[in-house]
Amino acid sequence: xxxxxxxxxNIAFGQIxxxxxxxLGFILRTVxxxxxxxxxxxxxxxxxxxxxxxxxxxxxxxxxxxxxxYKPVAGGDIEKIKSYMQLYKKAYRVIGIVIAVVGxxxxxxxxxxxxxxxxxxxxDLTLYYFIFLFNTVSTYFVAYKYSLVNAxxxxxxxxxxxxxxxxxxxxxxxxxxxxxxxxxxxxxxxAAVELLQKIFVSFYxxxxxxxxxxxxxxxxxxxxxxxxxxxxxxxxxxxxGDVARLQTDSMIISGFINVTLSGFVDNYNMVLNSxxxxxxxxxxxxxxxxxxxxxxxxxQKQYQLFKVYRFAACWxxxxxxxxxxxxxxxxxxxxxxxxxxxxFTVVICILIDYYFxxxxxxxxxxxxxxxxxxxxKYLALIQGAVNLVISIVLVLKIGLVGVYIGTIVSxxxxxxxxxxxxxxxxxxxxxxxxxxxxxxxxxxxxVTFGLLMLVKSRIMSTVTVxxxxxxxxxxxxxxxxxxxxxxxxxxxxxxxxNIVAGKLRKRKL
Numbered sequence: 001x002x003x004x005x006x007x008x009x010n011i012a013f014g015q016i017x018x019x020x021x022x023x024l025g026f027i028l029r030t031v032x033x034x035x036x037x038x039x040x041x042x043x044x045x046x047x048x049x050x051x052x053x054x055x056x057x058x059x060x061x062x063x064x065x066x067x068x069x070y071k072p073v074a075g076g077d078i079e080k081i082k083s084y085m086q087l088y089k090k091a092y093r094v095i096g097i098v099i100a101v102v103g104x105x106x107x108x109x110x111x112x113x114x115x116x117x118x119x120x121x122x123x124d125l126t127l128y129y130f131i132f133l134f135n136t137v138s139t140y141f142v143a144y145k146y147s148l149v150n151a152x153x154x155x156x157x158x159x160x161x162x163x164x165x166x167x168x169x170x171x172x173x174x175x176x177x178x179x180x181x182x183x184x185x186x187x188x189x190x191a192a193v194e195l196l197q198k199i200f201v202s203f204y205x206x207x208x209x210x211x212x213x214x215x216x217x218x219x220x221x222x223x224x225x226x227x228x229x230x231x232x233x234x235x236x237x238x239x240x241g242d243v244a245r246l247q248t249d250s251m252i253i254s255g256f257i258n259v260t261l262s263g264f265v266d267n268y269n270m271v272l273n274s275x276x277x278x279x280x281x282x283x284x285x286x287x288x289x290x291x292x293x294x295x296x297x298x299x300q301k302q303y304q305l306f307k308v309y310r311f312a313a314c315w316x317x318x319x320x321x322x323x324x325x326x327x328x329x330x331x332x333x334x335x336x337x338x339x340x341x342x343x344f345t346v347v348i349c350i351l352i353d354y355y356f357x358x359x360x361x362x363x364x365x366x367x368x369x370x371x372x373x374x375x376x377k378y379l380a381l382i383q384g385a386v387n388l389v390i391s392i393v394l395v396l397k398i399g400l401v402g403v404y405i406g407t408i409v410s411x412x413x414x415x416x417x418x419x420x421x422x423x424x425x426x427x428x429x430x431x432x433x434x435x436x437x438x439x440x441x442x443x444x445x446x447v448t449f450g451l452l453m454l455v456k457s458r459i460m461s462t463v464t465v466x467x468x469x470x471x472x473x474x475x476x477x478x479x480x481x482x483x484x485x486x487x488x489x490x491x492x493x494x495x496x497x498n499i500v501a502g503k504l505r506k507r508k509l
Contacts, residue, residue, distance in 0.1 A: 020163055022274040024170040028177075029270055033336065035177050036186070039118045042254065042263030043125070046114060047132045049250035050106070068228055069147060078211055079218055081148065086217045087228070088144040096140030103133040113251060115258045124183075131187040135194055142198040145205040145212070161204075165197040230374070248388065249403050256395045264340050265400070268347070271331060272354060275320050279358065303427045304495075310362050310434075311492035314441040315483050317358030322449050323475050325351045326456050330463045330471075342400070349404035356408070356415050359438075363418040370426045379417055386410040448482050
């Protein structure tokens with residue numbers, strides 16, 4: 001199966017799985033808030049962030065090893081695959097143990113991280129946390145096996161397993177909330193289902209790749225091990241910085257404002273992520289294909305496909321960012337009520353970061369596929385420090401919007417530096433073309449946003465389901481019409497259109 005076919009298959013399964021899980025997620029969130037309340041919703045969001053911070057212990061080992069697998073998988077070198085997977089297995093077991101120890105050490109400090117947890121005692125806060133911790137730690141004893149599946153460009157296998165697990169988990173959790181109204185039962189239900197999933201995955205992948213159980217595994221050479229260690233060291237800095245920048249907002253909000261507001265923000269993030277996941281599946285599904293491309297094709301071919309990849313990202317992330325800026329708050333209003341609506345300035349800051357984060361996904365994925373980690377290894381640490389300092393200083397002065405100003409400023413550092421590295425190290429091209437394209441895309445989006453704001457002031461003077469639907473259609477037509485009019489003759493658009501048209505012709509045949 002070729003790279004394009006593999007990517008399309010991964011995207012298709014990913015989108016189907018995402019649609020199902022997001023729909024169930026919305027139902028679960030609605031039932032959760034109605035029966036368990038905003039405080040537990042905030043605690044749920046906070047603990048998810050804390051465990052994301054703890055997962056920093058992975059420190060890029062998985063990314064470095066995934067990159068190392070591309071070449072032996074492409075060449076069918078079973079012995080080398082066994083050697084890398086054995087190292088991966090040992091590394092992840094150590095990581096799981098480290099996360100468990102650090103996680104237990106953090107537990108006495110939970111009362112200081114959760115501000116104003118109305119009706120929730122210290123004992124419950126701690127026990128809830130231990131259930132979250134168990135789910136995270138147990139993942140590391142199975143997750144390494146997915147690396148081989150993904151290196152073979154069969155990401156859909158992992159997607160399908162996760163989708164089925166999510167369907168079962170959410171369905172049971174809804175039943176548990178409606179019948180018991182108990183948060184412990186809600187958490188334990190997820191823990192039990194996910195544990196069974198991990199056992200199934202272990203057996204399934206052992207049968208799919210029986211050579212993974214063989215004992216006669218050759219050790220990697222010093223050069224091969226050294227390359228992984230070098231890349232892991234570089235990725236360690238990326239990981240620490242990314243966690244400090246991306247996973248601390250909920251903790252800052254909970255610690256400096258209150259845990260209930262953290263839940264309100266998480267409602268917005270859930271809606272945002274439901275669409276972001278659809279978009280991210282498209283761009284993450286081609287990561288393994290890019291790894292294969294970079295290992296086998298010329299720099300000119302890499303450059304052409306990078307431009308296509310980036311153009312698609314600007315169109316899709318731009319469309320969703322503008323759509324959210326106009327419709328996200330009305331959706332929260334219709335779904336959960338006016339009391340859970342955030343200020344317009346906060347929402348705009350969240351969406352500015354959302355757009356530039358999409359741009360960074362393109363850059364990071366291409367860098368990762370090429371195995372380029374060392375050139376900006378300190379950058380993520382600088383970003384993390386900038387985010388924490390600005391967010392903490394501004395949250396004390398201007399409240400919630402200050403948290404997101406820190407996130408935006410720290411993120412833009414990567415939007416400026418990563419293209420320079422990619423164009424210099426991987427593509428061997430001048431980077432000015434990248435920033436010229438960026439300015440062009442941004443100008444089009446700002447003008448389109450201004451036009452749509454004027455239309456919204458007329459159409460949505462009162463928020464109703466009808467006015468929401470009408471505005472949604474207008475945004476779809478206007479934004480995509482403008483992009484098609486201005487960029488429909490570019491080489492990037494023609495490449496994408498040829499892929500879509502080719503698929504449609506095959507279906508007709």
